[in-house]
Amino acid sequence: SREWRLAARPQGWPTTDDFRFVERDLPPLGPGEVRVRNAYLSVDPYMRGRMDDKPSYVPPYELDKAMEGGAVGRVEASRSDDLAEGDLVLHTLGWRDVAQGAAASFRRIDPVPGVPESAYLHVLGMTGLTAYVGLLDVARMEPGDTVFISGAAGAVGSVAGQIARLKGASRVVGSAGSDAKVDLLTSKYGYDAAFNYKSGDVGALLRDAAPDGIDVYFDNVGGDHLEAALAAFNRGGRAAVCGMISAYNTEEPPAAPRNLSELLKKGLTLKGFTVGFYADRMKDFIAEAGQWLAEGSLVYDETVVDGVDNTLQAFLDMMQGANTGKMLVRVS
Numbered sequence: 001s002r003e004w005r006l007a008a009r010p011q012g013w014p015t016t017d018d019f020r021f022v023e024r025d026l027p028p029l030g031p032g033e034v035r036v037r038n039a040y041l042s043v044d045p046y047m048r049g050r051m052d053d054k055p056s057y058v059p060p061y062e063l064d065k066a067m068e069g070g071a072v073g074r075v076e077a078s079r080s081d082d083l084a085e086g087d088l089v090l091h092t093l094g095w096r097d098v099a100q101g102a103a104a105s106f107r108r109i110d111p112v113p114g115v116p117e118s119a120y121l122h123v124l125g126m127t128g129l130t131a132y133v134g135l136l137d138v139a140r141m142e143p144g145d146t147v148f149i150s151g152a153a154g155a156v157g158s159v160a161g162q163i164a165r166l167k168g169a170s171r172v173v174g175s176a177g178s179d180a181k182v183d184l185l186t187s188k189y190g191y192d193a194a195f196n197y198k199s200g201d202v203g204a205l206l207r208d209a210a211p212d213g214i215d216v217y218f219d220n221v222g223g224d225h226l227e228a229a230l231a232a233f234n235r236g237g238r239a240a241v242c243g244m245i246s247a248y249n250t251e252e253p254p255a256a257p258r259n260l261s262e263l264l265k266k267g268l269t270l271k272g273f274t275v276g277f278y279a280d281r282m283k284d285f286i287a288e289a290g291q292w293l294a295e296g297s298l299v300y301d302e303t304v305v306d307g308v309d310n311t312l313q314a315f316l317d318m319m320q321g322a323n324t325g326k327m328l329v330r331v332s
């Protein structure tokens with residue numbers, strides 16, 4: 001099998017020297033074990049955090065061990081009564097073409113009719129659930145709210161905007177890093193207004209897009225975006241602090257937000273979360289999102305890179321905005 005390993009801890013932006021692509025022979029299957037041929041691998045922003053040797057909500061990647069991460073594949077050999085050859089499974093054994101281990105490391109997927117297998121890595125999986133609980137459980141969005149979402153054309157953001165619309169937001173505003181993404185936000189994902197954050201001052205762009213202020217902010221970016229949201233909030237505003245991708249590859253912490261006093265002036269609530277806190281919401285989410293997908297009220301994009309050997313490049317490209325919707329690696 002072929003797998004990616006972390007060779008050194010990156011300083012700032014990761015480089016190819018920080019990784020190794022390794023070929024190794026798999027041992028014969030032990031009792032209770034299965035072998036899974038991966039179909040799709042997920043590359044995600046949180047993986048950058050795991051490359052650092054710092055305590056977090058998931059342990060750091062170990063040097064010279066395969067990079068973990070979400071993947072979906074099919075069982076090709078089984079010595080377990082729990083999984084059979086041909087089963088579609090989800091797991092976190094990550095950046096490799098073949099994954100092997102105890103059956104308990106793999107979760108069988110009951111396929112939703114008409115949904116491709118890749119979808120369990122995003123719109124019906126981790127990033128979709130993140131959008132759902134971030135908006136509804138963390139920010140407690142109510143019908144009639146004006147909602148601002150940053151990173152709006154990515155895997156989490158594109159779903160969050162549509163859920164806001166489906167749950168009765170009065171106005172949904174998004175930001176993204178290119179004009180083409182901004183067009184997609186309003187033409188495909190149901191945003192009322194959107195702006196390219198690279199085209200000017202984020203605070204001014206947000207004021208233009210939400211002249212009556214915002215009630216909910218779904219933060220995927222941090223820094224200048226969070227500062228702009230604090231300034232734009234109406235009284236009692238709520239933010240779901242989901243991610244801070246603008247700071248993941250910087251060596252210095254960001255200077256913004258400089259206006260935290262808005263919290264007390266407006267009675268704002270900022271609540272951080274990781275999707276793992278809300279794993280028990282997966283059932284509700286799948287039921288509702290499966291319905292939305294079936295009726296066509298929830299749509300999605302994938303940016304697919306072919307070949308397990310291109311996984312690192314796919315990760316780096318995603319961190320720089322090359323993806324629309326979910327960035328995926330198709331293994332075979």
Ligand code: NDP
Nearest residue numbers: 045154155156176177220242243244245246273274275321
């Ligand atoms: P995306 O699909 O959104 O891909 C990342 C995107 O981030 C890029 O496409 C790029 O889009 C944007 N980006 C990169 N650098 C910057 C920057 N400096 N400023 C603004 N935007 C930037 O990834 P995900 O949907 O998987 O994740 C989105 C966010 O949600 C991340 O912050 C991630 O860490 C977080 N997250 C948090 C979870 C949790 O449990 N709390 C779970 C899953 C994700 P563009 O072209 O618009 O710049």
